[in-house]
Amino acid sequence: MTYCIAIKTNSHLVFASDSRTNAGPDNVNTYSKMFCWGIPGQRQFVLLSAGNLATSQSVVEKINRDIKENSEVNLFNVKYLSDAADYIGKLSLEAQNTILQAGMNAGFNAESTFIFGGQIEGDSAEIFMIYPQGNHIVCPQAAPFLQIGEIKYGKPLLDRVIHDNTSESDAIRAAMVSMDSTMRSNSTVGPPIEINSYTINSFKPGGYRVFVEDDAYLRDLRDSWAEKLLGAFAGLPELPSVSNVSRICRNR
Template sequence: MTYCIGIRLKEGLVFCSDSRTNAGPDRVSTYGKLHRFSLPGERQLMLMTAGNLATSQAVVAQIERDLREDASFNVAKAQYVSDIADYIGKLGLNEQKKYASGGPGAGFNAEATYILGGQIKGQPTELYLVYPEGNHITVSEQYPFLQIGETKYGKPILDRIIRPDTDHETAMRCALVSMDSTMRSNATVGPPIELLYYAADTLADPAEYCRFEENDEYLVSLRRAWDDNIRRAFNDLPSLQAVFDRDL
């Protein structure tokens, strides 16, 4: 399992991913889930992956091969980021077909899910979730974020904090808290944690990128501050005693 978050703000795009893979209790390792495709001044694209590692690795390898060999369609030729989302969906389906019922590895779950975001010159920033079936969705105006992998533990903080006009510093901290909450509740999600911010309309390599190991000083201080403040907020909740007294 894994956990990845993509956020679309007026300021730009935020991406956060873990790096843990789990193929059983004896096969836990790390593998980066955040991939970048950069043509400075022309386009900046970020891709995060969750699900079957073999499928996602093959899809990323094919994207790189098509770009290197100048295929008839590649990420450098697309007019819109949505076109690239369609392309990734097709690549994923092609990989999954290798394990379709009746073929080699029948019954093997080869599904993978992706978050694709970025900007092409002359277009706004875009953010998409690409499903294993090949189709995709984008963010809503009210909740401008997407999640893949183990999503349930980290969603409440995103629901409460993230809005289109949220500043990117706040969004990045929120993404880290969301990630930490997920790691706390699910051992299959874990560091290193990658965090990236792309500023809209720069079309340059992201200037703000961090990679956090498990005992990173900032990550530890963030976790402690969050825990302390949650306890403080809980202790400040209205007492139930007034309800009991009212109903006497």
């Protein structure tokens, strides 16, 4: 499994990814799911991947090759960010179709889902979810974040914390707490956690942080959050008294 998040605030694009892959419960490995490209001063991109690892790797390799060979369409020459998203969607479909034409079992799934974001000079910054079908959507305005992979455990926290005007530091820490809660509830999501925070209109590579399993800050954040969560509990309003029970209980 995988858990990746992208957050779009007024000032930053924050990307977060875990690093655990598994092909069955007894085939667990560690791969980065975060990839970046850019031309300082002109354009910056970040890609996060979930799903079939071979499909994801094939897409990333093709992106690199197309840049190297200066292909007609590549990340360093597309005019608009959404064209770049379309291009990645096309690479993903091609990778899936190559595998599927080989005639796999009915149960085999070659699909990958991507989060792609960044900014090209003259265009606004954006984050996209790129579906296995190759099409894409932007994030909702009211809840400006996207998630792929094991998204449910960590969503309620993001729903409450993330807004347009969330600070960079809060967005990163929200992503990390959301990630940590998910790791706690699902053993197929795991460290290192990678964070890339792009400052909108900077056109410089985003600030990069990585947190391994026994990272001191990650442990601090986890302990601090657990303690504050229990503290928040202690301060919740007192329960009202019980109602009449007879209407739901059938007692002899």
